[in-house]
Amino acid sequence: MHSETGQGSLEWWMAGAPFPSPTSAQLAEAFKWSEVRQVTKTATVRLFSNSYCVDASLVRGRGIGGQPLALRRILIAVS
Structure with missing residues (x-):
């Protein structure tokens, strides 16, 4: 029992329902x-023992991002 509300744990949790569901994005x-x-x-x-060729205009780029299971495409941010 919750000392302030007098509710059980599950009952206290469900009082906050409905819970928002994230979009796929x-x-x-x-x-x-x-x-x-x-x-x-x-x-x-170089990333995870692989070397990726990128456009020469990205020389000095420092940030890399992407999907961890789909390394066919990586994103590079110039800073």
Whole structure:
């Protein structure tokens, strides 16, 4: 029993229902990851023992993000 409300744990929890469900876009965003890596002067970036070729305009880019199970495509942020 909850000392202030006098409700049991489940009863107290369910009093806050209905609980919002995230959209698929929110779930995808929640499971994205990011790493800090530098794009080399030869326009490559190393990530998880792999080397990715990137556009030369991204040299000096530092932020990398994407889906952890789909590394066919990575996102690079220039900072």
